[in-house]
Amino acid sequence: MVKTAVQAKFERNLAQYRFFNTQETVVLAVSTGIDSMVLLELFLRLPPKRRPKILVAHVNHELRDQSVQEEQFIRSFCDQHHLDLEVTHWAKAKHPASGIEEAARSFRYHFFATLLQQKHARILVTAHQANDQAETMLMKLVRGGQVAQLAGIANQRKFKDGYLIRPLLNVSRTEIAQFAHENKIKWFEDETNTDLSIQRNRFRQGIIPNLQTENPAVVDHLIDYQRQLVELIDFADNQLRGIVKQVNNVKRQLNLDLYQQLEQTTKRLVLSYWLEKVQLVTNLSQAQLGEMEQLLDNRNKPQTRLKLNDQLELIKQYQYAWVVKIGPADISTAIIPATVLKLNHWYSSSVHESIGIFAPNGELDKQKDCQVNIMWLPSKAFPLQLRRWQAGDVIALKNGHHQQVRRVLIDQKLNNAQRQDQLVITDQQGNVIWLVGRKFAWWERPLDYQDKWQQVAFVRRFIRGE
Template sequence: MNDVVTSFIHKHQLLSPDATVLVAVSGGPDSLALLHFFKTIQRDWKLRVIALSVDHQLRGEESKEDLDYVEEICRKWDIEFVGTSIDVKGFKKKEQIGTQIAARKLRYAFFAEQMKFFHADYLAFGHHGDDQVETMVMRMVRMADSSSFSGIPVKREFAGGLIIRPFLCLTKDEIEQYCKENQIVARLDPSNESVDYTRNYFRKNVIPLLKEKNQNLHRTIQHLSESKEADERFLQSEAEKLFEEIVQIEENPVKALLQIDMFLTRASALQRRTFHLILNYLYSDDLPKDLSYVHEEQFFMLLNNEKGNVQIDFPRHLKVEKAYNKLIFYFHQDEKNEPFHEVLDVPGEVILPNGDKVSATYINEIPIQTNNTYICLEKDISLPFHIRNRKAGDRMRWNGLNGSKKLKDIFIDAKIPLQDRNSWPVVTDNNGDILWLVGLKKRDTIPKEEQSIYIQLNYEQGNV
């Protein structure tokens, strides 16, 4: 067995000489065999080996005895030992999370603390090939996202070092045989026998059937996991590049936007992964449990919907809206857009509810104009100006237009998202005539009269 594991270590570069290795030891056969293996190679590799053990306080005195037993084994084998007891039940209640999640968070917090304290290079776990098979089969049954269909990694970064799993090349039977040959007496957790736990159900009822067809199933699955991991690393890297290239992120409130035509030119595999990167960003990596492949299907249906303005609902009030060629992810705000109405004197300025600013000044010469400026003759309007959001039935006139046009239709022609229309600033004179739908339409062309008094309005976005 030692030769198989050593070969696996070299293949995956899991270890280096003169390193400090922390070994997670529960007292079961897998972790004790791993600790014993490191004891056998300790001198040749010039390793400092330290055993870490955690009492989760979930089985009363029995789990405390496991901790004491590991400490006794370490004393017998002359291996450094660090143990701790964690209050899983208290943490679970405080954080309102499941038992297994609470236990894992506290356990890994302890491991990270010890990695930093000892300046350790590696944290070794005793996961074996059968664990890998169980993990891959369970994920295949549960998940429809290929990027989530991954196994237990051979190594990954953790707390300034690496987590390594040298036993993924072995079966459970090979580890138990190793324990017998080396007279390693392990403690057994009775919960491992209960089929109430999903993993145990697969272990006892599903995996044996698969092994009848392939006795080397653990090697097959490990190869699949490694190949899949390599492919996924590449695709994920490309998706991250795509995310940086075409996804626009806004803050306060948080929002993600992308141009649909650009997005659809990319490979579907990258589209799907970029979609998940957006969700991870917006949900801060705390994805809702009720988020599923159904939402992914809805997302792609939305992309190809021919309608100009369509939206779908995701968990936790996340909205995904198609606004013509733009796709917008944003969290729905419970509060409605409150009506606003401000009076703008000349000279003067008004700060809008969203932080944008409209200012008014007298000018003697007409500078170059943009969509964010408006110029009129003082004698042609009734002061003061008024700035408000749109009202039902609002219509606007401008030079060259036969009659008037609804603001709603102007927004549609300009492909303005539904969510932005109610807060869009509308500038009127004191008689209520709409002079400027900011950034979109102006009632008047630029006047050209000598010896006249001009007024210029400027619009500035607050986040610029």
């Protein structure tokens, strides 16, 4: 038997995968349309020493009366050729009222994944061909999005624990039809292919034929563009992977100091790559990327956050940025009422720390995991209170000066959550004595303060984890 051009192209494509041996089980998705029946025939024509074990997978979508004939046909075909066959039905009762194409696709691929697992197979093969690729590229071009999406359908990709391959992706519909007619291959024409309410059919029946009147080789040119685009994307990915590795820390946070040193064009590419590959954020628009660029570049807003969608949020805190899932508000950030502090009592300030005021004694200094600060206070300062800081709070400095608590927190580079949880101890007039863990106020003492004032110890006790 003379090997045809289609057969030679098919076998060259298969050779690049290097997956097959005679002991390998390969699942072939066969709808009984012309593309999948040609794919099946090409596998049957492989030399015995190169032909894997073939498992035909067929889905009866129960969308039209012809589905019954198609199932009977593929059963008979597999019997005649001694092929293993698995058939499943997508019951009409499970058909959705809308979005039926996507639902059908989801059902098919779930079935294929199940078969791979059950049969201990690694390879799924589909019959997508060059015109499918051209249609996909043009639809994505019209729809808009990321440039990488114009690469269309990959000739192979990871699928569950194995691979999905498409060995006809550079074979045109015309070549496939010619091969089918010359070899008297029987197939069924899907009646829905003429339904112009389906976008792909409008491209298939109208837009691409019109383009072919301008240039009959338009599909070949689109496939060539696709190959070039894939090569450029692969090259860019390799370059970006190295840059992102440098600007991304072990916590998967973007180091903004390093990021800002990049050229403007590189920054956008790095940001897009970091979001998709590191933070696993996809389907962002160019407008969203532009908004993020402005946010990360804005030095006047060292801390801010940007909602990306209903589930994710970008957080910027000083020199780092990262993406988090949006969850219910943390109740620990709720404003608590002021608490009057009793002498020699501990108060929990966080899960890792307790604080209190104590009568000074030598035993305090001997306690492990404690930080002790001694201070003299006038009697009018008592009772002391513990509360969260407020917008108008200031802390007294030497020489009668004051500093806003907000400025202290900014200077110490606390993030928004830390700021919101920051505690202060005040006197009974509301003056800040201790910005807990950060800074003490300055008190001007009279000459006889030791006779009239009270000495107290402000203590932080650190609680070690298990």
